[in-house]
Amino acid sequence: MSRPLLExxxxxxxxxxxxxxxxxEPAGYLHAVDGxxxxxxxxxxxxxxxxxxxxxxxxxxxxxxxxxATSGSIRYEGNELVGLSRRRMLPYRRKMQMxxxxxxxxxxxxxxxxxxxxxxxxxxxxxxxxxxxLRALAxxxxxxxxxxxxxxYPHEFxxxxxxxxxxxxxxxxxxDLIICDEPVSALDVSIQAQILxxxxxxxxxxxxxxxxxAHDLAVVxxxxxxxAVMYLGRIVEIADRDELFENPxxxxxxxxxxxxxxxxxxxxxxxxxxxxxxxxxxPFNPPSGCSFHPRCHLRGEVEGERCSTExxxxxxxxxxxxxxxxxxxxxxxxxxxxxxx
Amino acid sequence: xxxxxxxxxxxxxxxxxDVRNLGVRFDSHIGAVRAVRDVSFTLEPxxxxxxxxxxxxxxxxxxxxxxxxxxxxxxxxESGEVLFxxxxxxxxxxxxxxxxRGGALSMxxxxxxxxxxxLLTxxxxxxxxxxxxxxxxxxxxxxxxAAALDNVGIPNPEQRLAAYPHELxxxxxxxxxxxxxxxxxxxxxIADEPTTALDVTIQAQILxxxxxxxxxxxxxxxxITHDLxxxxxxxxxxxxxxxGRVVEKAPADPLFAQPMHPxxxxxLASIPTLEGSPxxxxxxxxxxxxxxxxxxxxxxxxPRCTLANExxxxxxxxxxxxxxxxxxxxxxxxxxxxxxxxxDSRASLPAPTNSAEEVQR
Numbered sequence: 001m002s003r004p005l006l007e008x009x010x011x012x013x014x015x016x017x018x019x020x021x022x023x024x025e026p027a028g029y030l031h032a033v034d035g036x037x038x039x040x041x042x043x044x045x046x047x048x049x050x051x052x053x054x055x056x057x058x059x060x061x062x063x064x065x066x067x068x069a070t071s072g073s074i075r076y077e078g079n080e081l082v083g084l085s086r087r088r089m090l091p092y093r094r095k096m097q098m099x100x101x102x103x104x105x106x107x108x109x110x111x112x113x114x115x116x117x118x119x120x121x122x123x124x125x126x127x128x129x130x131x132x133x134l135r136a137l138a139x140x141x142x143x144x145x146x147x148x149x150x151x152x153y154p155h156e157f158x159x160x161x162x163x164x165x166x167x168x169x170x171x172x173x174x175x176d177l178i179i180c181d182e183p184v185s186a187l188d189v190s191i192q193a194q195i196l197x198x199x200x201x202x203x204x205x206x207x208x209x210x211x212x213x214a215h216d217l218a219v220v221x222x223x224x225x226x227x228a229v230m231y232l233g234r235i236v237e238i239a240d241r242d243e244l245f246e247n248p249x250x251x252x253x254x255x256x257x258x259x260x261x262x263x264x265x266x267x268x269x270x271x272x273x274x275x276x277x278x279x280x281x282x283p284f285n286p287p288s289g290c291s292f293h294p295r296c297h298l299r300g301e302v303e304g305e306r307c308s309t310e311x312x313x314x315x316x317x318x319x320x321x322x323x324x325x326x327x328x329x330x331x332x333x334x335x336x337x338x339x340x341x
Numbered sequence: 342x343x344x345x346x347x348x349x350x351x352x353x354x355x356x357x358x359d360v361r362n363l364g365v366r367f368d369s370h371i372g373a374v375r376a377v378r379d380v381s382f383t384l385e386p387x388x389x390x391x392x393x394x395x396x397x398x399x400x401x402x403x404x405x406x407x408x409x410x411x412x413x414x415x416x417x418x419e420s421g422e423v424l425f426x427x428x429x430x431x432x433x434x435x436x437x438x439x440x441x442r443g444g445a446l447s448m449x450x451x452x453x454x455x456x457x458x459x460l461l462t463x464x465x466x467x468x469x470x471x472x473x474x475x476x477x478x479x480x481x482x483x484x485x486x487a488a489a490l491d492n493v494g495i496p497n498p499e500q501r502l503a504a505y506p507h508e509l510x511x512x513x514x515x516x517x518x519x520x521x522x523x524x525x526x527x528x529x530x531i532a533d534e535p536t537t538a539l540d541v542t543i544q545a546q547i548l549x550x551x552x553x554x555x556x557x558x559x560x561x562x563x564x565i566t567h568d569l570x571x572x573x574x575x576x577x578x579x580x581x582x583x584x585g586r587v588v589e590k591a592p593a594d595p596l597f598a599q600p601m602h603p604x605x606x607x608x609l610a611s612i613p614t615l616e617g618s619p620x621x622x623x624x625x626x627x628x629x630x631x632x633x634x635x636x637x638x639x640x641x642x643x644p645r646c647t648l649a650n651e652x653x654x655x656x657x658x659x660x661x662x663x664x665x666x667x668x669x670x671x672x673x674x675x676x677x678x679x680x681x682x683x684x685d686s687r688a689s690l691p692a693p694t695n696s697a698e699e700v701q702r
Contacts, residue, residue, distance in 0.1 A: 051540035052511075158629050159396075188395035188567065193611035193625035200622065215540065222613040222623065245615060259545040261570030263612055265593045268574035275549055276542045279510045295542075 003078050004039035005209050006063065006096075006177055011036045011072035013055070013062050017284070030283055032058040034233035035072075037314075040177065045203070045210040047220030047241075049256070050230035051280055056213045059230075060179045063211065064096050065089055076177075094124050097170035101182035103162035107154040113140070113165055114150040120172045139168040142205075144198060160191035167198065171206070179211045184219060196222060217260055221245055229253045232283055232291040235314060239323030249317065249333075250325045251298045290328065302328045356383035357528050357561050358407070358446075363421035365399075365406050368414060374633045376402040378585045379660075380421075384529060387559040391576035391593070393569060393608075397630055399585035400565045404531045406431075408448050409438045425529070444474040447527040449518045451534035456518065457506040463490070463517050464502030467524060474525045489520040493550055512543035519550065526558055533565045548575060569612060573597060581605045584631050584641035587660055591672040601663050601674040603646045603682055640677070648678040648685065 013033040016026030033055040040046045048056045061067045063074055065081065074081040076092050084092075100106035107116060117136040121127045127135050137147040143164040154162055163183060170178050180199070184192040200223060202208060214220050220227055221241060228238040229252065237250035248254045255274040262268055276295045281287050293299050293307040306328050314326040317334055365377040377399040384390050394400045405411045407423050409430060423430040425446055430438065442448075450456040458466055467486040471477040477485065483502065490498035493516040506514055515535065522530055532551070536544040548571065555562055564575055572579055573593065580590040581602065589602035600606040610624035628645040631637055640658050643649040663674040676682060 051542060160629060188630075189569070189608055190395060190611050190626040191629065193613075193623040194627070196613065197622050197625055216613075217541075218613040218615050221615060255542060257615065259541040260615060261544075261548075261568065261574050262615065263569035263573050263609060264597050265573045266597075268570075273545055273549075275545050279512050279543065280540070 005042040005077060006040040006211070007073075007075040007078075008039070008059075008063065009037045009073040009075070011059065011062060011074065012070045013058050013067055014070045028284070031233050031286070032283060033062060036230070036233075036235055038228050038235065038238060040209050040211055042176065042209055043203070043207045044226065045212050045224040047212045047214060047224035047227040048230060049214055049217055049220050049227060051215060051256075053232075053280055053283060054230040055233040055283075056230050057181055060098070060181050060211060060213050064093065064098055064179055066098075090124070094126070094173045095175050096177045096179060097173060097175040099163075099166050099170050099178060099180045099183045102186055103159050103166055104154075104186075106166055107162055109154055112151050112153055113157075116154075116165065117150075117169055117172055120169065124173055126173060135172070139171055140165075142171065142202070143168045144194075158191075160187055160194060163187060163191075163195055164198065167195075167202070171202065174206070175208070177209045177211065179213070181213045182215065183212075185214065185216065192219075199223060217245075217257060229256065232281065232286055234291065234326065235324075236292065236327070237323070237325040238314070239325075243319070243323050249323070249330045250327050251296050251329070252292050253325075255295075255297065290326075298329055302332065357386050357425070358384040358563070359422075359424040360403075360407065361422045361424070363403065363406060363423065364419035365402050365411065366417050366419050368417060369634070372634045375636065376416075376585050376633060377406065380582070380585075380587055382580055382587070382590070384561045384563060386528070386561055387555070388578070389555065389562040389564055389576040391572040391579040392563060392565045392582060393567065393572055393579055394582035395567055395608075395630065397584070397633060398582040400582050401533055402585075403582075404448065404533050404563065404565055407531065408442055408446070409433075409435075410442075410448075440474070443470055444525045445527050446529050446531075447522040447525070448531040448533065449515075449522040449535050451537050454506065454511070454514060454538075457514060459506055461505075462502065463504050463506065463509070467502070467517075467521055470521055470524045485524070486520075489524050490517070492523075492554070493517075493520045494546070495520070511539055512546060515539060515543075515547055516550070519547070519554070523554060523558065523560065527560055529561045529563065531563045531565070534567070535564070536571060537566070537568070544571075551575070569597075569609060581608070584636065585633060586641065586675065587673075588642065588675045589673065590660065592666075592670055595664075595666070595670070595672065599683075601672060601679060601682065602642075602676050603648055603678070604642045606682070607645075640675070648676075648681055650678070652677050 011033055012035060014029040014031050017030050018027030020027055036059055038046060048059060050056050058067060062069045069082050072082065081089065081092055114133060114136045117139050118132040121132045121135060136150055140147045140150060145161060145164050157165065184195050187195060196219065203210065212220060212224050224241060226240050227244045228235045229250065231252050237253045248257055255276050258274045274297055278295050281294060287294050289308040289310055290312050299307045312326040312328050314324045315331060317323050317325055361381050363377055363380045367374040367376055380403055382390065392400045406418060407430065418431055464486055467489065468482050471482045471485060486502055487498040490501055495501055495513060495516050536547050539547060566572055576593050578592050579596050580587050583604050589605045600609055607626040611626060613623060626645050631641050631644065637644055639654040639656055643653040658675045658677045660673050660675040662671060663679055664672045666672050
């Protein structure tokens with residue numbers, strides 16, 4: 001396969017916390033993203049899923065440069081983005097746009113929709129001033145809003161319509177990649193389906209690639225060809241969609257899938273749910289060894305203290321779907337496969 | 342408890358909560374917003390009723406009206422009765438309402454960060470409930486509070502009594518809320534989106550906890566949620582609300598197997614699922630919910646409904662008996678075009694559980 005559109009390798013993002021004295025060094029670092037690698041192919045979607053605090057949004061923000069990466073590499077069509085100056089970053093910013101979670105907070109209440117949509121065009125000067133307004137009308141039409149509403153303000157729109165405006169703004173510069181940070185989690189179910197359909201249509205129409213951040217696995221399954229599951233700053237499993245959903249390998253992926261309620265009472269009663277103990281540990285003080293081991297329902301399966309002392313690494317697994325998982329147990333299972341047939 | 346004045350003998354044949362024709366409006370500068378219209382339901386002892394709806398459907402206003410927690414003004418209870426233990430809570434003086442609220446009738450809220458007091462320790466807040474409802478203070482009260490925390494699965498309950506809400510995680514705070522709601526063994530617990538603010542693995546813990554506690558104490562639960570998945574696993578009966586009205590009411594299994602209102606059907610079909618073929622279009626309900634200050638004259642769902650005709654746009658369909666179910670299996674639907682819906686659903690809409698994606702618009 002050719003070079004991926006976006007390639008992230010061993011990305012780290014650490015936030016300083018506290019101070020020794022007033023001007024002193026930071027007292028410590030919060031490892032929000034701790035060695036994350038993935039690739040997004042042109043025209044494809046990668047879903048990044050996990051619970052609050054797992055670092056999925058920080059990863060997304062590091063990719064577009066809203067949080068500069070601490071270390072690691074982010075390559076866009078092979079060009080390194082980490083360490084670029086603001087000015088040198090600008091052309092890449094144009095190619096990577098972002099859609100945010102909260103359609104109320106992400107639009108300036110004092111700008112009209114037309115002004116919101118033409119602002120990127122003014123900054124990047126991709127469209128002549130005279131044609132900017134026409135472009136705004138075309139964008140509104142593309143996301144299913146009435147172009148006549150171009151002079152209205154965000155408060156005159158509902159949540160779903162505002163999210164459409166956010167999507168139109170992201171499309172304004174004709175990007176190749178859109179980073180969607182929980183784009184539907186603030187919306188009602190019936191509106192959520194409209195927005196997911198719109199995102200799928202736009203992907204087909206403009207050949208967009210999505211880096212899709214979500215906590216809802218069903219939503220990710222619907223839209224993404226490849227899925228990465230994050231836990232406490234690391235990717236614990238990454239695979240093609242069908243492999244991941246039909247045969248999850250990492251214990252956390254298994255638990256996450258089984259925890260999702262299904263809208264069918266018959267299925268719900270028959271299902272055996274893995275209920276994890278405890279909370280997601282604090283990233284300030286991550287557990288030793290595998291960061292999932294204190295909650296893992298399968299940790300007894302691995303002999304000795306390996307899970308609590310030795311950190312597993314993401315390793316490729318046999319079979320289709322270019323899948324990788326970081327779990328001692330999965331690696332043991334893999335080692336057994338050739339012997340057992 | 343001997344001194345429990347609020348407890349009145351339970352009649353198992355009678356519902357513990359009987360809401361009749363409840364109507365609530367908010368007077369605002371844009372006019373009267375009719376948030377709840379003609380909502381009726383009963384709750385049997387020990388049963389779980391799910392109230393499902395999207396934002397603005399009136400589900401939370403219904404629960405706040407029952408609890409007497411609506412800000413008046415701007416809220417006005419236009420009509421109805423809320424019978425709890427044979428008394429109408431809507432006409433009860435505040436003093437008496439306070440004795441019931443948090444005691445025999447209690448509520449847990451969606452956001453445990455804003456509904457717990459950040460300035461008081463968990464122990465203080467739990468203790469307050471016991472002091473008000475049972476006159477219990479001091480060491481005995483402390484022991485009860487610690488036992489309540491232990492009961493909801495909080496480790497080291499004795500130490501946790503001294504913790505402030507911000508020292509606890511979201512899941513732990515929601516456990517504290519549940520412990521507080523169940524402290525006085527309520528007959529009815531209203532849970533308003535109890536797991537919406539939580540991650541799925543924590544949600545699974547909390548739902549399991551609620552089921553266990555209900556089995557132990559026989560508390561009747563009104564579960565208010567927008568998540569049909571949560572409803573499917575938790576409730577005996579469901580009522581679906583849209584634009585302030587109940588549009589469908591049924592036992593859980595038949596409701597999910599064959600919805601009898603176009604809105605319910607659309608809602609079920611628009612959920613992305615973990616089974617079936619992914620990557621196709623989701624069924625979606627076009628348009629958006631109506632403005633509650635400016636409701637359309639007929640059925641509120643008509644502007645978004647594919648089955649709507651002239652009649653639907655002119656007059657509002659009443660909530661009527663539907664289908665063949667008898668007794669507890671009785672179903673109700675507010676739709677003029679129910680016959681067409683049932684024919685149509687067999688013809689064009691597959692079962693909502695696994696193949697919603699295959700539906701084309």
